[in-house]
Amino acid sequence: MNLQIENLSKTYSNGVQALKNVNLTIPMGMFGLLGPNGAGKSSLMRTLATLQQADTGSVFLGDLDVLNEKEKVRKILGYLPQEFGVYPKVSSYNMLNHIASLKGISSKGERKDLVESLLTKTNLWDVRNKSLGSYSGGMKQRFGIAQALIGDPRLIIVDEPTAGLDPAERVRFHNLLSEIGENTIVILSTHIVEDISNLCNNMAIICLGEVVVKGNPAELTQDVKGRIWKKAIDKTELITYQSDLKVISTHLKAGQTVIHVLSDNQPDPSFEASTANLEDVYFAEITARMETVSA
Known part of the structure; x- marks a missing residue:
């Protein structure tokens, strides 16, 4: 299954053309989207995450029309935006349980098994009962990935996930993303070149809303x-x-x-x-x- 993006364009009300005829085929695995600040990366991510409408173009995840079947897309989408808030006084366990409920997992036992599995996978089990407001930046990012994995998503989008992390947290986060990318389409949007080089077999560079080059990092080098x-x-x-x-x-x-x-x-x-x-x-x-x- 591929994510097929064709002739995608987006212009904001202030006249800024954020996306200009973007064409990409994104296969299973880790896909890197590299570009400077203001290049259009976040605009593309928000469009794929059904948070904003494109002006023209099409996006298909297999047979699913991403731009016109938003509710279906959201059921199989995991999204970690560049900036996301947390309820500071709520524990990660309770928050994940709540999000799982919102995503339609009605069985209490099923939610319990899922939440415990995600907390273990993201190395948060030992701090599961601590408030999210007490978490470090890296712990919050791992919590962000945990919530993005609820519902066994077929597409995961992470926007600038390692910005602000210390070296040890960054390595742990890389390992987690690599594991997730073995069976899912994971789009990693960043301006950190090393992240793409270490994690992704396929990538694209975007600048001023346009894809300027795409391919395998080693071959491009x-x-x-x-x-x-x-x-x-x-x-x-x-x-x-x-x-x-x-x-x-x-x-x-x-x-x-x-x-x-x-x-x-x-x-x-x-x-x-x-x-x-x-x-x-x-x-x-x-x-x-x-x-x-x-x-």
Whole structure:
């Protein structure tokens, strides 16, 4: 079963065109949606989660019409938005039990088994009776995934799930997402390149509401192999290099500015070859898209 998105567009009342003819085929497993802030990622996620209507286009999950059969979609959808609130004085156990009831699981015994299973899976069992307001950021994110898994969803959408997590929590969250993605379509929307590289076999980069590239992360990285060059410069020289070369990214390292340049040939002997990674692909594609807009 695939999620098929065709010619999806959305313009808000203020005139901002958030989505422009988005076309994507998303298979079973982890799918990464990468892009800068304001790229249209959240607009796409909200549309897929039936929280807003698209202007044009179609979305099908198998035979299910996502845009026109919203109630059916919501029964098989798990959604973890970028920001979500919790009832601070309610325990995770009671909250999950309540959400399960709202999702139509009427059997008390069935709800009990489900809630206990989810709390164990998300490593929250030991704190199941603590109030949600006392949870750390990572614990709240794991609770968010637990509630998203209620009802055995066929599609799970997570929007910027690791923002603000410490390294240990991020690793645990990655492991949990990977496990979930073995039997479900999981869309991971983020601006953190490393998350996509570590978790996803398929991905797309979106910029200014348009899909600029899609495919397997390793294969996309192969496309820029041997074409990335780096050099440490003084920050006052940056403008000169940007005018003469295709500088795709800059990094501050040990007090110096390190630039990455995309070029088929070594720009000059002072540059050294850099091992290409997904971050280089991301910046190359975003830079090219922004140059096209400004031209």
